[in-house]
Amino acid sequence: MTEEKSEEQEAAGAAGEGSNEPSAEAPEAGASEAAKAAPPYRASYVFLAVVAIITLALDLGSKWWAVQNLDKPFARVDLIKGYLSLALAHNRGGAWGLLQNESENVRRPFFVLVSIVAIAFIVSLYRKLAPNQTALRWGLPLVLGGALGNLVDRIRYGHVIDFIDMYIGNGTGLDKLVEKISGPMREYHWPTYNIADIAIVAGVILMGVDMFTSRKKSAPPKKAEEASS
Numbered sequence: 001m002t003e004e005k006s007e008e009q010e011a012a013g014a015a016g017e018g019s020n021e022p023s024a025e026a027p028e029a030g031a032s033e034a035a036k037a038a039p040p041y042r043a044s045y046v047f048l049a050v051v052a053i054i055t056l057a058l059d060l061g062s063k064w065w066a067v068q069n070l071d072k073p074f075a076r077v078d079l080i081k082g083y084l085s086l087a088l089a090h091n092r093g094g095a096w097g098l099l100q101n102e103s104e105n106v107r108r109p110f111f112v113l114v115s116i117v118a119i120a121f122i123v124s125l126y127r128k129l130a131p132n133q134t135a136l137r138w139g140l141p142l143v144l145g146g147a148l149g150n151l152v153d154r155i156r157y158g159h160v161i162d163f164i165d166m167y168i169g170n171g172t173g174l175d176k177l178v179e180k181i182s183g184p185m186r187e188y189h190w191p192t193y194n195i196a197d198i199a200i201v202a203g204v205i206l207m208g209v210d211m212f213t214s215r216k217k218s219a220p221p222k223k224a225e226e227a228s229s
Contacts, residue, residue, distance in 0.1 A: 043129040048141045055145025059195040060152065066163035082169035089192040092159040108158055115151040119144060133214060139206030142199045149196035162192035 069075070070088035077086040092107060122144045129137055153160045167189040 041131050043126055043137065047137070048126055048144070051138070051141035052145040052148065055142055055199045056148050059146065059149035059199070062195045063153070063161040063163070066161060070163060083167065085165045085167070086163050087165045087192065089162040090157075090159045091162050091192070108154060111154050112151065115147050115154070118147050122147070133210055135206045135213065136210035139203040139210065142203035142206070146196035146199035146203065149194070160194070162194050164194060165192050166190040
């Protein structure tokens, strides 16, 4: 009898020790519960506002300087002679003179409406950012700040203040190449632009970078697919 009782006690003890071992499912269940309890990711609107305001301030400040120093007949500041200079220009149209010759009653409401729609789209898109979309997180506020800068000009003046003149002058070496492509010329000038335009172009490039990198991250690896098949 005593031997049977001791054997039963040993079996019970072994069963108790086995029951104390943690199961493999417990950590997985805890991780899933923690993931459910974690709040969803929300992009910081403070970051959006700070980058957009800095961009806007740089744009408006540079335009103020251009008006104060370049609003004179033949006023021009050469930064890189034959390639880059500062010269004041009033752009009543859009990029490359879009709607330049339209009346003020058509041109101003059109560009103001387009700017407001673009700003609303940027803010709504920023709300949907994922944690790994770093390029888009920087690109959207840059575009927003640039759009606001040009919008302020259109509301205040009815035109956009441009002052950065990039061109190819005679005797620079590249003029011969341009002549072969487009024929004889005095100087080839890229459309004059401003800080807001630079911010918008940089933001759009970052948006493109995000589009391609996010596709690569979301695509499943080929090796994993082959192993599962």
